[in-house]
Amino acid sequence: MEPTAEVLTRLEPLLRQLGPALYELDPRFRSDMRVPARIVADEVLLRQMFRDRSLLQLVNVTTLPGIQGFAIGMPDMHEGYGFPVGGVAGTLLPDGVISPGGIGFDINCGVRLLSTGLLHEDVKEAVPALAHDLARSIPTGFGRHGRWVLSPEQLERVLAEGVPYVVHGLGLGAGEDLSYIEAGGHLAGADVAQVSVRARERGSDQLGTLGGGNHFIEMQRVERIYDAGAAEALGLFEGQLTILIHTGSRGLGHQVCTDWVREMDRALAREGLRLVDRQLACAPFSSAEGQGYYAAMCAAANFAWANRQVLTHRVREVFSRRLGPRPEAWPHVVYDVAHNIAKLETYGGRRLCVHRKGATRAFGPGHPELPEAYQPVGQPVFIPGSMGTASFVMVGRSESQAVSFSSACHGAGRQLSRAAAKQQVAGAELRKALSAQGISVECPSNAELAEEAPTAYKDVDRVVDTVDTAGIAGKVARLVPLAVLKG
């Protein structure tokens, strides 16, 4: 929905440019703003944000109790539930609020990049078969559940322990994988008791499933390297075959979000508190609701990392079956990073709860949380483009700390709603067009395909260049699709 012309004319003069790709909205725009709103964008992307409610949603975020500094939108920002997708906000611990809408329904939706030692050129003929095998091995699509049902005990351990349990307890993956996953694939704040029975039921057969919507697995070719030093540190080279996995915590995370939004909504009503937008339901981090949600969110995040780990194992099985057990055909984890999560981090000596919704953590070089090999170059940031377009590998820069609470964008960003895309795009035609580009498509539904059409998304090259210009992350490599597997 578009904001009214009246609102936009009032907003415009209070918006000033702070840098080559950074804007600030003065808090005088609305009396309830506690801090300014900032936006990483160029002129074109900024204009696009005027076409939906995302800017006003970002303004709403600045009203949250305990918010520090500013609320900031990434260049791929668009309208979401409560918070805009592409929004970042840090609240002061212990009594600032945590808001499930600031993390998103798909808790720890994120991206994992796998690299092979193969040149695409050398395995060209095998790509369609590999894609087909992946489609047979990995359940995809909305409502699709896996054939593998975890016992209640296994699920509890996934929620409590995350990827270390998947590797060492379930035997799926290698010990080296753990060093290349944000937080080692395990948040210690998880408390299984805060995850409802219903959420657990929904998750019990969804480990190792891809889901629908914009979730996908893509086989890609490294088309171009921008930063040779960083590419070398990440093990990337031109012509290389890579695999990108984009998925999250499935129905389990969705149910956790639903449960705790309701819980917080009730608590607010009990105390007679009204928010500017009910979808911003939140609670002080230190409150029972804040602690409960945070513990459940950590558990759902562990589930999502575990999910991407199981999918990695499936990819390895398929590659090894098809290409033989040679070391160059064994996909390594380059990195795995969330873009829907809240993390506890320190800025200017203050402990904050940093909400990232459709925003990727982008720690610069030398950050202690990075694996040793990436210390000199910074944290890998993956920007999946829309289907059939390029994806990018970037690395976080130290400047991101002051500019954006160490955050960058997470994708191209929608410019058409799912409904609008479905109306405008014929899935069957799109399928043909992708095939004509030489991209193998493994997706049962034309409707799902249409919703994710490239025209439904902003220009990923522009989004990525804006992030680069803003100085929060730098371009390392451009990856182009060879085969896409989606729901």
Next chain:
DNA sequence: ATGTAC
């Protein structure tokens, strides 16, 4: 994103 509006 999501057993696609309890």
